[in-house]
Amino acid sequence: DAGVIQSPRHEVTEMGQEVTLRCKPISGHNSLFWYRQTMMRGLELLIYFNNNVPIDDSGMPEDRFSAKMPNASFSTLKIQPSEPRDSAVYFCASSLQRGEDTQYFGPGTRLTVL
């Protein structure tokens, strides 16, 4: 079975550019989570969706960040404009249904903003 798929695996961009990270959750999973991992702040939940609807975006750092889930098999996290402090590894995770507590993580996207 395919796990959570993220693309790209690595992204290097210049400050001010738009960055789009993509995620395909495990088929049949109804909840999707975006996390950010940095040395300074560890793992932080940015936003999560249930049945394609954003439930909690309180972890989104600022208006430069936005996330969408247009259908059950695809989500994007966009940063516009990007800044060097956005450099991190971004993980997507999915779980089977609301209340199901096991989250399955993708391999992550390592973002470097120069």
Add this chain to the structure above:
Amino acid sequence: GNSVTQMEGPVTLSEEAFLTINCTYTATGYPSLFWYVQYPGEGLQLLLKATKADDKGSNKGFEATYRKETTSFHLEKGSVQVSDSAVYFCAHMNTGFQKLVFGTGTRLLVSP
């Protein structure tokens, strides 16, 4: 507030040594508790979990017991292998919610 505290790393051990990684938490109610493992260059994988007091989660020789009285969920393994070298994250999730609260992670290095 809700938080998870793990011991600082790295933890450096020789193969076949005994492993303990301490984890304590603060949470409202009775959270579920988790250990996730992250191998180099990969995402996090669930290692084990426990959903109520005195439950013991176990997997791949690792164990952790949900201790409500000490709000702890320490990870143990009797004999570590080089392949266990990874970063280990303790986490909790409050009942009825979906937000995992992670500790800072503990890097384990096992030498032959």
